[in-house]
Amino acid sequence: MPLDQHELPDVLMRAVQAATNGIVITRSEGDLSIVYCNPAFEQLTGYASSEILGRNCRFLQGKDTDLDTRAHLRRAVNAGEAADVILLNYRKDGTPFWNALNLAPIRDAQGRLTHYVGIQTDVTQRIELQRSLEEQVYTDDLTGLRNRAHFMQALHAAVRGLETGALFAVGFADLDDFKAVNDAFGHEAGDELLREVGRRLRQCVRKGDVVARLAGDEFVVLIRTIEDHTLDTLAPRLLQALERPVHIQNVQVRVQASLGFILPAPGLSADEVLAAADQAMYDAKRAGKHTFVIRDARPRG
Template sequence: MTGGLRGPAAPPYTLPGRVRARATMWGLGALSLFSIGWFLLGLVHPPAWPIVAWIPVVVSVPVAALACARVSRSAALPAAARSFWRRLSVSMAVLSAGLANGVYDVFTVPGVSLRYTGPLTMVLYLGALLITIWALLGLPIGQRSRRALLTLGLDAGVVMLAAGLFAWHLMLRVAPDVAAATGSSWSTLVVVALCFLEVLTAVKLLLTGAGPLHRGVLAALGMSVVAGAASSALAPFLHAKPYLATTHLGIPLIAFFTGLAVERQLRVSAEPAAAPRRRRRPFSLLPYVAIAATDVLLVISAQESGPELRVIAAGTIAITALVVLRQIVAFYDNASLQDQLSHQATHDTLTRLANRALFTERAEGALTETAGRGVALALIDLDDFKTVNDRLGHAVGDALLVAVADRLSACIRRGDTVARLGGDEFAVLLRDVTAAEADQITERIITTLGTPVAADGHELLVQASIGLVDGVAGMDASELLRRADVAMYTAKERGKSRYVRYAQDMDTRAVEHARLGAELRQALTAGELFLLYQPVVALPGGELSGVEALVRWRHPEHGLVSPAEFIPVAERTGMIVEVGAWVLREACRQMAAW
């Protein structure tokens, strides 16, 4: 219903919008500095014009409300973020109304001090706090598993219970002084509500994350709550100076940090999203800070009791500290195991290189990047690697693969990726590279692999066929690999130990090879293959010593197909084994017939 009443979302903020937000932030900062200076001056001697202290208060909050309203209409923000800023602007507007009513009461109601807070003003203050809490609770926390939600609930319960204990202590100890200083017992409720809002902000920031808001934005808003709570806590210490009000100090600071949050929001929405940083600490620190604060409160309370309660309190704190330390050790052990499992899931166990899954993920990311000069892929297949395994054993073959992986890693630049896709097939993903640079790196790979490799006591000469392809707009990782594969097999057909850059006409040849492979399989069962026998004679007499069996293919449509065409296809598709077995059987049958 209400969605149709709102105007269309404003276009994303450009440079003028950010400049306006920055100017607003600096203006609010100047008002805050003026308020701090005037407050410090009032600590020395009473001010001659009390109304001056209220000017930054009544000016800064409407300015902050207007800034929040402007950012709430930015189309660059998600709907949840716009809703948050819209609610916050309403909260600041209600606070502005409460401040205006408070100033009116101070200068019109006879016999009240500068700290007087009337009933209507108090209702408006509490309304602004409730709207702010509503805005914070409205931020989504993202998709989480049931276990994660349970952990989040337990951590939040620890923090809120600690906050409740401190609020109870505050009500018992400080409430009379706050009521005496402000002239209203409702002021204690405002202080407690500010403390609760501060805790809620910390819980939202450290436990659930910022959601659609940048963490820097929520941190600035958290500082505004801290400034409000800290300034309100100064009230009992100003009992001897009735001409000073903590409102003069706290409200401009709240408005300034709100303006800072708006400026940060516009700045991060105009910048490209940065890669998420890896979280170094495997647990949230906030619940343990709450436990430590509760221990401090326990120590303070135990000082007024007998020695027996003090010993019990000390023992309780010591046991709690040991349990916390044991839990932290368990957290780091679990994090280490998770890192190992994550590494095993994304890396090859033999060579420690990236596996196909991780390579595909990085290739997709590189292809979607708009910055940089280009992306290239070099697909590497070792020539005649099967011979090494068959003649020298798999241990030597594995040692050769590890040595090749090390040499490939030495050839690339920072930011590139080497992966083992399986067997003797490797891939090198080159980021931010030109075609000429990709050629140079590929040539360096061939030169490096051409040096003899020491593998398990054997000196082996490694040769490789490489297919090189450049990434283009709209291409995905599977297409990039397919083109590189086509170019790599073209390199094998041209004599191996070389690299070939992909070209469009190679696809036509690949399709022809695929068709020829399918027809070759049919030729085995249809009797289209036959053998020619070439005599082998002994010199110098010329006596017949044997014959060489040569396979030929008589295609029903194309006639005789050259072995130079179908033998490479058979090798590529793996049918060379079946063709070889057929040749052996047919030659033996013919020899028996002779």
């Protein structure tokens, strides 16, 4: 037997109170202040209802909450539409958690927008597992650097940015006479050398740049933002970092590298940019090894 009209409001309220998902209701006008939150939302966030009511849900956001996701939410609210997002929020004690938010408009009998209801679920474990799996897929097992798949993904994104005037560079590094190290000391020593090369390349670039191992002793770097003369100082610094002796099996081994850099022009594909950097590296080898070549593919004038 269905509930009658007198029972329904009380049962609905008790159901919302008992729900395991966090639920908030906000006004639709002004700053979308919270007018109701259920116990699960208090438990999820660590805040008591007295600290929540009257505030906008933005108080859960922090410095690492994605700006694009926040903008998507604002657009949905401004348009009076529903939205489904996953965003990084912070509990009262500062602990971050990934929040799957379903936001829906509430309208009165005349169709006027009056409130929003937000259903919130902690999906931190799911996101962390997903990121862990992605990390494995995109990481070079030997060096811990990014692998070819991740590098090409980042390079495709950088190439698209060329159309808006963004400038980046790609460097291709190949160790000179690496086979001699393997022959003299064995493959384990060669692997240790590759790991050290990866560490040194990583130390020479900025946090947001990408360093990857393509295969064997081939490494690439993606310098995400760059000025015209950046490579004039970066390329020598990379060479100097790589030529420092490496201690392998109590022996000092000196390794050198040939570097090729490309400043790409709009219209080039990611594969063409990588091939151009590879060609510049081979030009450096033909020039005598342990040197660098910089190619600027941008149109003159």
